[in-house]
Amino acid sequence: MTSPTPVPEPAYADRTFRSVPGLVCGVLLIALTAWIGGDALFRGEGRTPWTALAGMLAVIPLVAAFTVRPVVSVNEDRVRIRNPFRTIVLPWSDVADVRAGYSTELFTQAGVKYQLWAVPVSLRERKRAARQAARQSQDDPHGRSSVNADVRDTAARVAAADRTAAELRELAEEAGHRKDATTTVTASVRWAYEVIAPATAGVVLLVVLLAIG
Structure with a gap:
């Protein structure tokens, strides 16, 4: 008699933490910049369209990087920190602590500190x-x-950043207590070239336009 095949547990979507006010402000700033810059790009004369293009290339990626991009995503195996210019992936076994002081910070077992831009402290x-x-x-x-x-x-009696830090610490502790805590997730850090490249191009273009007068 064959034993029944175990049914795999369902995979749930990542749980995310981010600043909703920052997201809203970022979308509004990007829309305002695109509106003003787009008007100058299509209606401007002389070097105005080029200046508008350079300005949008420099400003919009940076605004998005500090407002829309930051998010912390977690699941049973790992925590992913998306900051303005980097994305950090860590298995829970690498997480030593999460603290909310003047900013929210995650500390690894090796003593490395990462700031959680998605969880601002008020x-x-x-x-x-x-x-x-x-x-x-x-x-x-x-x-x-x-x-x-x-x-x-x-x-209701705990600030949002303190509550989020406590939840992340609890998730790390739960992962450490699980019998199947072994994971194939490896720690990694990736630079956000999709933000750095256009912002750098915009700054360089602005410098060139200013240099040639």
Whole structure:
């Protein structure tokens, strides 16, 4: 009698962390730059179209790099950090800690530090969460206060960056405790040439235009 073939577990999509306000601001800035630059490109005279083209080549990739591009993607095997100019892939076994101080940072077992641009730290939000936690800690713990559900909502009393750092630490710990923690993922760092190349070309073109007057 043959044993039944094990059914493979379904593969789930990556869980992502990113700054929604940064994404929105980036899209708006790119649209504004494209609108102004496009108008100068198609209606300008003399060297104006070339200057507009160079400006868009230099500005749009950089705006996208610092606003739209940053994202942290995680699954059971690895964490992928997409920063403005680099993409870092690390298996969970390489992750030692994730901390949110003035910025959110990931530390590897080898002591290498990577900043998580997708998880910005807001000191104002952190102070507001601390004030809210202090107020709620003084309320009646038996449900007779005026804030009811919020008293029991721990997430509402923690800043977003601190909450994300805690979730990433928990994912790393869970991966380390799994019996099948071995993975084929290897650590890698790749430069974002799709950002660097057009931005560099735009800057060089601007310098040439300024040099020739």
